[in-house]
Amino acid sequence: LAKTTQPISMDSYEGQEVNITCSHNNIATNDYITWYQQFPSQGPRFIIQGYKTKVTNEVASLFIPADRKSSTLSLPRVSLSDTAVYYCLVGDRRVDSNYQLIWGAGTKLIIKP
Amino acid sequence: ETGVTQTPRHLVMGMTNKKSLKCEQHLGHNAMYWYKQSAKKPLELMFVYNFKEQTENNSVPSRFSPECPNSSHLFLHLHTLQPEDSALYLCASSQYTGTEAFFGQGTRLTVV
Numbered sequence: 001l002a003k004t005t006q007p008i009s010m011d012s013y014e015g016q017e018v019n020i021t022c023s024h025n026n027i028a029t030n031d032y033i034t035w036y037q038q039f040p041s042q043g044p045r046f047i048i049q050g051y052k053t054k055v056t057n058e059v060a061s062l063f064i065p066a067d068r069k070s071s072t073l074s075l076p077r078v079s080l081s082d083t084a085v086y087y088c089l090v091g092d093r094r095v096d097s098n099y100q101l102i103w104g105a106g107t108k109l110i111i112k113p
Numbered sequence: 114e115t116g117v118t119q120t121p122r123h124l125v126m127g128m129t130n131k132k133s134l135k136c137e138q139h140l141g142h143n144a145m146y147w148y149k150q151s152a153k154k155p156l157e158l159m160f161v162y163n164f165k166e167q168t169e170n171n172s173v174p175s176r177f178s179p180e181c182p183n184s185s186h187l188f189l190h191l192h193t194l195q196p197e198d199s200a201l202y203l204c205a206s207s208q209y210t211g212t213e214a215f216f217g218q219g220t221r222l223t224v225v
C-alpha cells in the first residue's frame with residue numbers, strides 16, 4: 001500500500017505555476033520525500049528530493065511543512081512538455097535501510113496551450 | 114540518457130519461449146531494481162538487489178528469474194510467460210535503496 005496520496009489528475013496552462021500536493025500522514029522520521037516525472041513508455045525521471053522546509057533545483061521546488069505530513073511540488077512556468085505523470089514517494093535512504101519505495105498511481109498533469 | 118541501459122527495447126515472445134532482459138549501469142550504484150508497469154497501473158517492484166544480494170522478492174511468479182552477476186549488470190530471465198505478463202519492464206539503479214533512482218528506457222514485452 002502506497003504511503004502517499006495525491007490527486008489523480010490536474011490541468012493547467014502554459015506559463016502558469018503548477019503546485020501538486022502530496023499527503024503522507026504516516027511519514028517516518030528517517031523518510032525522505034521524492035518526486036519523479038514519467039512520460040508515456042519511458043522510465044520515471046527524478047525531479048527533486050527533500051527532508052524538510054524547502055528545496056529548489058533548476059526544474060522545481062519542493063515545500064515541506066514542519067510536520068512533514070504533506071509536501072508540495074511546484075513547477076514554475078510550465079510548458080506543454082511538462083505534460084506527464086508525477087509521482088510522490090517517501091522512503092528511508094539510509095545505507096543499511098531495506099525499505100523499498102512504493103509507487104502510487106501518481107498525478108497526471110495535462111498542460112494546455 | 115540516464116546511464117542505465119536496457120536491451121532489448123521491444124520483445125515479442127511466445128508462451129513457450131525463453132528470453133532474457135538485460136540491464137547495465139556504470140554509475141557506480143549499489144542497488145538495482147526490476148519493475149513491471151502494466152497499462153494504467155502503478156509501477157510494481159519485482160526484485161531488488163543491494164550490493165549484489167537479492168533483498169526483496171515481492172511475490173513474483175517463478176517464471177521470472179533475476180540474476181545479478183556483478184554490481185553493473187542485472188538480468189531478468191523469462192520462461193513460459195502468460196499474456197498477462199505483457200507490460201513495460203523497467204530497470205533502475207540507485208546509490209543505495211531509497212536514494213535517487215535512475216531508470217532505463219524499459220523493455221516493452223508482448224507475450225503472444
